[in-house]
Amino acid sequence: MTELNIIQLGLGKVGQELLRQVAALWEQDRATHLNYIGLADSSGLLLDTNGFYLDDLHDALAVKTANGRLDQAAIGDIDGPIVTNQLISLLRAARIKATIVDLTADTANLPLLAAARAAGHDLVFANKAPLAVDYASYCAIAPTLPSEDAPTGWGRVRHEATVGAGLPVISTLENVLASGDQIKRIEASVSGTLGYICAALDQGLSFSAALRRAHDLGYTEPDPRDDLNGIDAARKALILARRMGLPMELSQVGVDSLIPAGLESTSLDEFWAKLPQVDETYRVKLDAAQKRGNVLRHVALIEDERASVGLREVAADSPLGRLRGSDSIFIWHTVRYSNSPLIVQGPGAGPQVTAAGVLADILGLG
């Protein structure tokens, strides 16, 4: 197997979990072709072109956990802020082809990633943000299908964990398209949080009680409006649509926000206090749906070159309608899967399955 020289950007929950999973494999003498040469968080990048040892990974985890920042870990030959040209030059001088793994949550590293890819380095993303920027910028890091040529000399791009975490979503899309099939429609529930709330409404909970319970279970962002606005779901729909070949912008994804009117920018306390005002609206909407044998679900839909995310009525006795808890579901209607769709379902969020999705991507490059 080809040795993979990994530079990991981001050491939050997913980043720490990925280090733990790699360390666990090394301890069993597995995945020994993974050579960690760099680790970065917002405090800087630690680099050792010879590669870190198992103990170095443990040290990095211990320092990060204790201090919240990496830069005091006594590992690596070089440390400091990431400077794109310096890093690319250094890799070229050392004749290293790297696999750069973006586990951050913003687009700060996009210039580095674009330059690295053009220089032949491979990219692996769990971070959705760089794949949801304006289309022109996206193209510099856009993945290609196994049946397509990337520009000569460019590195490969993998991003399974950006949609559905460890579920086989992006790989399924790639295989369907690469083998010459055509996607007619994707229906999905891509937000564990909003999916949980919809299923809780079926069980008789009010909207405010359902959101409160999702919040208490740790399923929501600290400010749950960051889930209710639908932006995260829209980013996932955009990533799928772009991989289907649509040159689409995030602003073109239709998004129905579930934040009650007037509560968009109040204090969090006021938001929670006034939230029950919408309970009756949802109860009426669900009652009407149930009279038609339907339920409400938060659905991402990509069809006819359009993408949207929002609350929809679906048959209670359908794969979407039967969805429970915080599971995600992806339903692929294609020319070859026309009578009956291809369905992938399961937990689509969380550090463990997200890191596992990233690790599978990395191993697939070796």
Next chain:
Amino acid sequence: MTELNIIQLGLGKVGQELLRQVAALWEQDRATHLNYIGLADSSGLLLDTNGFYLDDLHDALAVKTANGRLDQAAIGDIDGPIVTNQLISLLRAARIKATIVDLTADTANLPLLAAARAAGHDLVFANKAPLAVDYASYCAIAPTLPSEDAPTGWGRVRHEATVGAGLPVISTLENVLASGDQIKRIEASVSGTLGYICAALDQGLSFSAALRRAHDLGYTEPDPRDDLNGIDAARKALILARRMGLPMELSQVGVDSLIPAGLESTSLDEFWAKLPQVDETYRVKLDAAQKRGNVLRHVALIEDERASVGLREVAADSPLGRLRGSDSIFIWHTVRYSNSPLIVQGPGAGPQVTAAGVLADILGLG
């Protein structure tokens, strides 16, 4: 992308469909790194180390369709029966690393495949038979995980289409295991035919009427006892179990045959005539199950280092119980997918989706 030199063994329904899919990609100027150098059916092997043109694929399809055999196609430099040592020597002399694709239905080519793999050539299987032979013979062609080392110099092995056709089953198993997760239990319905019959029983059909309908729809083998005996489902369970690391033999997979006692070796006419004798037994069994909120399903179960296939009672309101038509389903319970399993569902048989699964495997090697 690396050029892939393909030798395709088998030109039945799946083999013909694969040629059509490759030809369709070439016509769009896609997958041009696929270089077909060999095509074989039972009449012999046509080989051209420079590679076939698009027209050659069309010619081969036309000759096969018209004559039922390939050997009169005017393509290739060399033709004749496959002789293992000759073929391996010839590839070595031409400095060709080949991808040998087994779309046949028996183990006749196993010696060739084992020798080719040891010589560094890659193998892709839709054919289950070579992966279900005795364990010692299996080891010569056994795939390895992305996190494991194969013996130095050996070729890679892919076999997605052996279980669930184009559904992401083997790749999911590989990714789960490679990233260090542990599989606790796999529940699956792997036979479209037997799945169809079980779902038809729920709808009120008798066993004999359900089998007759499956037969009329083309879901069964010409002699439906070749489905009812459960052997094909057992082979799939064995392939999954072996990929989980169990050194198991086919004889160790528990199989409940659904062939009524006494009808195992009668004439086909007598089989159909006497089949309604068992209808009452199934009706009573299903009635009892339904009183407990359950239904009957044909389930492959791998758990605690044991594998079995047979009729089981499952909750009507479970993923297995809700299965309809001839879809397959695969339910993965792992350490990381413990609260809620990972589920893959959809059509798991048929030439189009099987060939697409093979093509995705091939493209993944490039």
